[in-house]
Amino acid sequence: MHSTTTARFGRRSFGLAAVGAFALAACGSEETAEFEDAGGSSASDEGGASDGGGAAPDATAGLPQLDAGFTVEDFTKDVTVSDTLQPEKNTVITPTGTLTIEGLQALTSVSAEAVELDPETGEDGEEAEFAAAEGEVLRAIDLSFAHDGEDGWGADDGLPPTDISLRAGGSQSHLAEITSDYSNRILVSVPEDGSSALVVSSEGHDQVVDLLTGERQADDVAAAYYREDRVQEPHHTFPVSIEPIPVLYSGDADSEVDATVSFQATALTLTAWTEGKGWAEPGGAWLEMDWKCETTIEASLSGIVKAGSFTATASVAVDEETTTDEVHDDKLLLSPSSNTEERTLVAAVSADTTAATVSMSGTFTVEIDGPQDTYTLDGSGEREFSTEELTVEFPLDDAAPAAQPSDGGGS
Structure with missing residues (x-):
C-alpha cells in the first residue's frame, strides 16, 4: 500500500x-x-x-x-x-x-x-x-x-x-x-x-x-565518522616487570610476595559522538580507547600477607595533549583470585588526528596482617610500575596503519 x-x-x-x-x-x-x-x-x-x-x-x-x-x-x-x-x-x-x-x-x-x-x-x-x-x-x-x-x-x-x-x-x-x-x-x-x-x-x-x-x-561535526581506518584494534599487551617483595620471619628471609600485572590496549576508535560526551566540536573528534588491567598477587602466607591498595592509569597523548583514565581499588584479592578492570578512556582530539601514543602505569601495596614481631616486610611494601609507549596510527591516505613497538605477545 x-x-x-x-x-x-x-x-x-x-x-x-x-x-x-x-x-x-x-x-x-x-x-x-x-x-x-x-x-x-x-x-x-x-x-x-x-x-x-x-x-x-x-x-x-x-x-x-x-x-x-x-x-x-x-x-x-x-x-x-x-x-x-x-x-x-x-x-x-x-x-x-x-x-x-x-x-x-x-x-x-x-x-x-x-x-x-x-x-x-x-x-x-x-x-x-x-x-x-x-x-x-x-x-x-x-x-x-x-x-x-x-x-x-x-x-x-x-x-x-x-x-x-x-x-x-x-x-x-x-x-x-x-x-x-x-x-x-x-x-x-x-x-x-x-x-x-x-x-x-x-x-x-x-x-x-x-x-x-x-x-x-x-x-565538520560528524567528519570523524567518515575517516578511513578510524578503528584500530592493536590488542597490545604491555610487558610489565615487578620485583618480588621479600617477607622476613624473625628477621630472616622466609618467602616472597609476587605480583603479575597485565595491561592491554584493546581498541582505539576515532568517533564523532559518544554517549557520555555527545557530539564532538566542529573540526574535532573523540578518541575512545578500550583498555584492560589484570592484577594477580601471589603469597604463600595466607592470612599473614594482605594485599592493599591498587591504582592503574592509562594515558593517551595526541599532539602534546595527554588524557588519562585512572582506576583505584582499596583492597585487592589474593591468588587464586585476580583483579580485573575493563575501562574506556575518552579524549578530545582533532578530526585529522593521525597518531596516538599510549602508555600505562600504576602502584600497589601489600601489608603484614599479623604479629609484627614475627613476620615483617623486607623494605617497602609498595611497588610502582610503568610500561613502554605504543604508537597507534590513523592514516589519512591509503597507507597501512602501524602499531609500534610489536605487541609483545598480546593476542
Missing part, C-alpha cells in the same frame, strides 16, 4: 516548494556524481553542464503537473526511469546506525496509478502521465537504515533515535523516527536549483543529503 502525500485531492502533502532561495549551510566542495543513461554513458556532453536530470521541455509539454514538493512513500519500482544517479558519498552515519542511499533515479513523468491520483485525460483522449511541478524534477530515492542495536532493534540499548525529514524552500517535513532497521522508497518532486535536502537528525545535530544528486554534504 502506497502512502501518498499531496494536497492535490485533499491528501497529506509535504510543503517542499521553494519559497525562496535556500542555501544549505553544510554544502562543501565534495564532488557530485554524474547521471548515466541506460548505456552507462554520462548524461552531459563533453565539456557541457549536466541538466540535473530534468526532462527536456517537449517531453512534458501538455502533461498535468504534480504539486510542488509532491511526495510519495513506499513508491513502486514499476516505473520508467530516465536516468540513474550513482552518488559517491551515499552514507550518513549517526549515533544510532548508518543510513544508505541505495539508489537514486530521475523520472520524466509518472502514471496516476503509481502516485495514487485520479487519472487525467490528455488532448489525444488517452490517460496522461503526471510531470513534476514547474521548476522541479522527479527523484525516486531508495533508503535503508542499519541500526547499531542488537539484531537491528534498539528499544533498550540507550542509543538516541535518528529522524529523517525533507527540507526545501525554508520548510521541513518529517518522514520517520528510526529506532530499528528501516527501508523506504520515496518519490519526491524537488527544485532544479538544488535547494532541497534529505535531513538526517540525531542528538540535536543535522546532516544533509542533496536530493538532486544523492550526495552527502560535508560536515
